[in-house]
Amino acid sequence: MGTTAEQTRRNGTRQWWALAGFALAVVAVAVIGNLAGAGASDQYANIDRPSWSPPGWLFGPVWTVLYVMIAVAAWLVWRRVGFGAALGAWVVQLVLNAAWTPLFFAGDRYGLAFAEIILLWLAIGVTVLLFSRASRLAAALLLPYWAWVTFASALNFAIWQLNS
Numbered sequence: 001m002g003t004t005a006e007q008t009r010r011n012g013t014r015q016w017w018a019l020a021g022f023a024l025a026v027v028a029v030a031v032i033g034n035l036a037g038a039g040a041s042d043q044y045a046n047i048d049r050p051s052w053s054p055p056g057w058l059f060g061p062v063w064t065v066l067y068v069m070i071a072v073a074a075w076l077v078w079r080r081v082g083f084g085a086a087l088g089a090w091v092v093q094l095v096l097n098a099a100w101t102p103l104f105f106a107g108d109r110y111g112l113a114f115a116e117i118i119l120l121w122l123a124i125g126v127t128v129l130l131f132s133r134a135s136r137l138a139a140a141l142l143l144p145y146w147a148w149v150t151f152a153s154a155l156n157f158a159i160w161q162l163n164s
Helices: 004-036 040-046 056-081 085-106 110-134 136-162
Strands: none
Touching (some): 056 110, 085 110
């Protein structure tokens, strides 16, 4: 058996690899969104939108910050409790996150995208609840994401109504 310092180093290395894995999962979702949303800024600029819709350039910076927080939150939970129901919920909401962009932008399916984003909103809520049992910080890191998806849901609904 190795020394305590060696065990700590190995554990530390393992933790950084785990963080990289969670970051990679989130990057994969972002890439799917970028591929499915090719031409999204032109489409967003040319559809009827409510007066309160944000400018298209805002989405990239907001999602970058949110994705970092989503990855770190999962990592914090993994460090506390490992893989289990909480991270299962995290995976579900991440898959739903990835599915929204193709529906909205590539498919022009605003109504279906709205139904899907409601499922995403619920999945984030379940994830926040389960994360709060393992790490309050991890749950708190997901609250801006949940708030943004709440806003995005309202925007999706308004766009659906204005363009149907």
